Amino acid sequence: MKLTTAKLTGLFYLGLAITGMVAYLFARDKLYVEGDAVATAANLIKDESMARVGIAAEVALVGFQALAAVWFYKLFRKTDSFSAGLIGVFGMVNAVAILIASAMWVGALNVALAGPEVLALGNSQLLFDIHEYIWQVAALFFGLWLIPMGYVAMKAKFPTALGWFLIAGGVGYVLSTFVTILLPEQTTLAEVLPMPATVGEFWMIGYLLFKKVKI
Numbered sequence: 117m118k119l120t121t122a123k124l125t126g127l128f129y130l131g132l133a134i135t136g137m138v139a140y141l142f143a144r145d146k147l148y149v150e151g152d153a154v155a156t157a158a159n160l161i162k163d164e165s166m167a168r169v170g171i172a173a174e175v176a177l178v179g180f181q182a183l184a185a186v187w188f189y190k191l192f193r194k195t196d197s198f199s200a201g202l203i204g205v206f207g208m209v210n211a212v213a214i215l216i217a218s219a220m221w222v223g224a225l226n227v228a229l230a231g232p233e234v235l236a237l238g239n240s241q242l243l244f245d246i247h248e249y250i251w252q253v254a255a256l257f258f259g260l261w262l263i264p265m266g267y268v269a270m271k272a273k274f275p276t277a278l279g280w281f282l283i284a285g286g287v288g289y290v291l292s293t294f295v296t297i298l299l300p301e302q303t304t305l306a307e308v309l310p311m312p313a314t315v316g317e318f319w320m321i322g323y324l325l326f327k328k329v330k331i
Contacts, residue, residue: 122331125187126324131180133317135173140251143170148248153241160228160240167225174218181211185261192268195331199268206261213254220247252296255310259289262313269320272331278319285313 119127143166149155160167185207192200224243266282288309295306323329 120329121187121191122324122327122329125184125191126321128180128184128187129317129321129324132177132184133321135177135180139170139173139177143167143173148244150245150248153237156224156244157228157237157240160225164225164229167221171218171221171225174214174221178211178215178218181207181214185211188265191329191331192272195272196268199264199271202264203261203268206257206264210254210257210261213250213257217247217250217254220244220250253293255289255296256293259286259291259293259310259313262286262289262316265320266316274323274329275319278316278323281312281316281319285310285316288312 147156147159147163147167147170149159185204188207189200189204192203220243224240224247227243228237228240262282263286266279266284266286269282270276270279288311292306292309295302295309299305
């Protein structure tokens with residue numbers, strides 16, 4: 117398989133998706149207990165290897181996000197340089213935000229391993245809480261990177277439905293950020309709003325990897 121710009125973009129996006137699932141949906145879900153410092157610290161100590169795998173996956177996610185942002189710009193710059201630039205900028209901002217979140221996860225693990233003192237447990241929970249808050253607000257920029265991606269994809273003659281799924285998902289991520297802040301009890305709504313993005317993102321990955329993309 118010749119590694120064209122489109123296929124490299126798809127591979128980086130696939131890497132982003134896989135590492136995101138490992139870090140956030142697998143490792144994080146097994147370790148973080150909201151509002152329970154003792155349980156979170158106990159999980160970090162008991163499953164230190166899982167925590168380190170999660171952190172490594174999250175740092176890898178940052179790398180794939182940055183690479184995908186650059187290659188999406190390279191892929192679409194001749195179609196619409198402004199929209200391609202927005203994809204690159206918003207993708208990079210999201211990557212930096214998640215990198216900071218990863219540092220908080222490292223801190224939470226190290227503090228938990230340092231000792232069982234109540235203060236240490238509280239600090240570990242606080243750092244992991246901050247990790248969660250960063251992910252929540254960084255969703256704004258993930259949404260903002262999907263919106264121009266959907267727009268320029270349609271402009272480049274990708275399937276129209278693909279573009280609209282990306283745009284709808286991007287808007288959903290932006291709205292979910294503000295729902296989380298303004299209506300914290302509406303957790304289900306915040307989770308449902310970005311769902312179209314999942315369809316759009318995996319469709320985009322498959323399209324880039326398996327279709328002959330000529331732009």
